[in-house]
Amino acid sequence: MKRKSFLKTSAIAVAGALVAPLTSCTPTPKIKTMRTNWAGNYTYKAENLHQPKTVEEVQALVKKLGQQKALGSCHCFNDIADSPLNQISTANLNQVVAIDEKAKTVTVEAGARYGQFAQELDQKGYALHNLASLPHISVAGACATATHGSGVTNGNLATAVSAIEMVTPSGELINLSRKNNSTEFAGAVVGLGALGIVTKVTLDLQDTFQVRQDLFQDLPLQSLQDNFEAIMSSGYSVSLFTDWQKKLVSQIWVKRKVDAETKDLGADFYGAKAATKNLHPITSLSAENCTDQMGVPGPWYERLPHFKMGFTPSSGKELQAEYFVPRENAVEAILALEKKGDLIYPQLMISEIRSIAADDFWMSPAYQRDCVAIHFTWKQHTKEVTALLPMIEAELAPFQVRPHWGKLFTMAPQVLHERYPKYGDFIKLVKQFDPEGKLRNAYLDLNIYES
Template identity: 60%
Template sequence: MKKRTFIKLSSALMTAPLFSPLTGWATGEKLKNWAGNLEYGTTKLFQAGPTAQVQDFVKKHTKFKVLGTRHCFNKIADSTDAFISVVQAEENIEIHADGKTVTVNAGLKYGQLSPYLDKKGLALHNLASLPHISVAGACATATHGSGEKNGNLATAVSGFEMVTGAGDIVKLSREKDGEKFLSAVVNLGALGVVTKITLDIQPTFQMNQFVYENLQMTQLKEHFDEIESTGYSVSLFTNWQSRDIAEVWVKRKIEKGENYKPGPTLFGAKLATKNLHPIPELSAENCTEQMGVPGPWYERMPHFKMGFTPSSGKELQSEYFVPRKNAVEAIMAISRLADQVGPHLLTSEIRTIAADGFWMSPCYGQDSVAIHFTWKQDWPAVRRLLPVIEKELAPFHARPHWGKLFTMTPEKLKSLYVKLPDFQKLAKEFDPKGKLRNGFLNTYIYQS
C-alpha cells in the first residue's frame, strides 16, 4: 500500500439520491427530516466547505445547529435560527500510512465511504442498518449496528476535529486525550461542528446472510445467548402480535477456505427460501442480498441498499437500550403489550451492542440489547403507547436512542447518565455562549 492514499470527492458524488442537496442558504423552502414527520424551525441553511468557512459561520452566528442527513425523528438537531451542514462538503479521504485508520470529512455518508475502502482492501468493523447516514451524525448520537462483540459506530472513532461553539479548532484523539475524548465523541450536537473524523479500519472481508422464519418466543427465551452468537451480527424482527419472531437475520463473516452450509432450522425456525424484507408486506428489492450469497462487508451488514429507500420510508421510530443481562426479561415485558403495540407497528427489531466508554452513549458501561420500534406514521397513537412501553422497561433502566422518539421525563432521562453533570460542564467549556443549545438540549441535557 502506498504511504498515503487520497481521494477528492466531487459534489455530484457527495449527493446521495435519497436526500436533496443542501447548497447555500435555503430561501423559503421548508426542510423536513428523512421520514417527513418533522418540519424544521428555520429555512436558513448554510452549506459549509473548508474548515475556515465553518469557523467564519460559527463566529458570525449567535444561535445555530448542525444539520446532517436528517435521519433523527425528534428535535435534537432542530433550530429556529440557522443551520450549517457539512454533508455536501468536498473533502479528502486520507488512508494513513499504517493502513489502520482513515480520516474523512465528517459529513460523508457510510454508503459513500464503504465501497471506497473496500476497493483499497479495507473495512469498518460495523455499520448501521442503513448506509445513508453521515459519519458525524451517527457517532454524535451513538447510532449502532449489531453484534455481541461489536460496539456502536462511534467506537471506531480514534480522533476528530471540531470547530467549537467558541469558534476554536479542537482536535481530540483516543491516544492522547483520554477522558476528554470519551466525553466528546457522542456529543449530541452540543459542543460544536465536527469537520473531520478519523476511524479505525481493518482488512476487508466477505460476508453472507441467512434469514430464518418463525422462531417461537419460547425458544428465544431459552436460547437467547446461543441465537445471538450464531453470527457476526444478528437481528430479530417481530410484530409482537404473532407471539413469535417472524425473521432472524444472521450475518456471517466468511472465513478463508471455509465450506459453510447453514442448517435447515435454527432452534425450530426454518431457513428462508427467498429474500425477505424486515417488514413482511414489502418487497425485498431494497434489501441487501440474502440466501447465503457472498458479498463485501458493506453490502451485507446494512439491511438496506444505499441507492434505495431504506425501511418503509414513511414511518416513525423509537428504540430503547437495556443491559444485556436483562435482555430476555425486557423482551418478555414488551411481548405482554402485543395487543396494544402490534396494530401500530410496521416491525420491531432486537439487536445486541457491545459496551463502550462514551459518557452520553446508551451503551456506556454495559453490554446492551436494543429493542427498536418502526411505527406507522400515526404520532397520536405512538405518543400514547410510548409511556406504556417506557413503564414496562423502567425496571431495567432503559435508555432511549437520542435521535428517536420517546416521552421519558427529563428527570428520568438525566438519572440514567452518571456522567451528565460532567458533560454539562464540558458543553459550557466548548460552547460558553450556548450557541448550539436548542429546545431539546435545554430540556434533556441542561438544567433549564
C-alpha cells in the same frame, strides 16, 4: 420501513492523500424555506439554512452566527438537529480526506455518508467494523447519536472513531483524539451536537472481509427465551424481527464472516425454518432493495446493512423509537413487551432487536454495559404512537432503559440524567465548550441542560 422509491447514489473516490481544500472562505447564502427531516414527521423551525463548502466557511459562520446547530443527513425523528435561528448543513463536506495505511485509519469529512466510501475502502483492502441497517446516514451524525448495527462483540459506530476535528462555538478549530485527549474525547464523540460543529472524523479500519447472511422464519418465543445468548451469538451480526404477535419472532437475520470453517446453518435454527427466498424485514414487502441473502457471500458493505448501498430512501413514511436495556435483562424486557403486543401491533410496522457491545462514551446508551436495543418502526400516526411510548418506557423502566437520542421518546429529563453516570461531567464539558449557549436548542434545553 416501506421504501419503494429509491435514488441511486454515487460513490466518492477514496484519495490516498489529503484533498486540497477550496480557498474561498465566503459564507454561503442562507436559505429560507420549509424543510423537514427525511421521514417528513418533523418540520425544522430554524429560520436559516447555511451550506458551507469548506471548513473555513464553517468557522466563519460559527463565529458570526448566534444560535446555531449542525444538520447532517436529516435522519433523526425529533428536534435534536434543529435551532431557533440557524442550521449549518454538512452536506457539502462529504469527501474522503485520507487513508493512513500505517495507522490503519480513514479520515472523512463530517457529511460523508457510509454508503459513499465503503466500496472504495473495500477495494483498497479495508473495512469498517460495522454498519447500520441503512447506509445513507452521515458519519458525524451517526456517531454523535450513538447509532449502531448489531453483534455481541461489536460496539456502536462511534467506537470506530479515533479522532474528531471540530469547530467550537467561538470559531476555533480543534482536534480531539482517543490517544491525546482521552477525557474530552470520551465526552465529545457521542456529543449530541452540544459541543461544536464536527468537520472531520477519523475511523479505525480493519482488513476487508466477506459476509454471508442466512435468514430464518417463525422462531417460537419460547425457543428465544431458552436460547437467547446462543441465538444472538450465532453470527458476527444478528437481528431479530417481530411484530409481537403469535408468540413468534418472524425473522432472524444471521450475518457471519466467511472463512474456510463457515458451514451452512441447516434448515432448522432453534425451531425457526430457513427462508427459501430473499426477504424484506416486513415479510409482505418486496426484498428488491434488501442486501443479498440466501447465504451468498459478499463484501462486508453489501451484507452488514439490511438495505443496498446503491440506493437511498427518498423518504420514509414512518416513525421510529428505540430503547436500550442491559443484555443480561434482554429476555425479561422482551417478554414484558410481548405481553403488550396487542396494544403495540396496530401502530407497528416492525420491531428489530439487536445487540451492542459496551463502550466508554459518556452519553452512549451502551456506556459501560453490553446492551440489547429494541427498535420500533411505527406507522406515521404521531398522536397514537406518542401515546404508546410512555407505556413501553414504563415496561422497560425496571431495566434502567436508555432511549436512542435521535428517535422518539418521552422519558423525563431527570430520569435520563440518572441513567448516565457521567452526565454531570458531560454538562461541565458542554458549558466549557459553549459557555454562551450558542448550540442550545429546545431538545438540549429539555433533555440535557439542567433546569
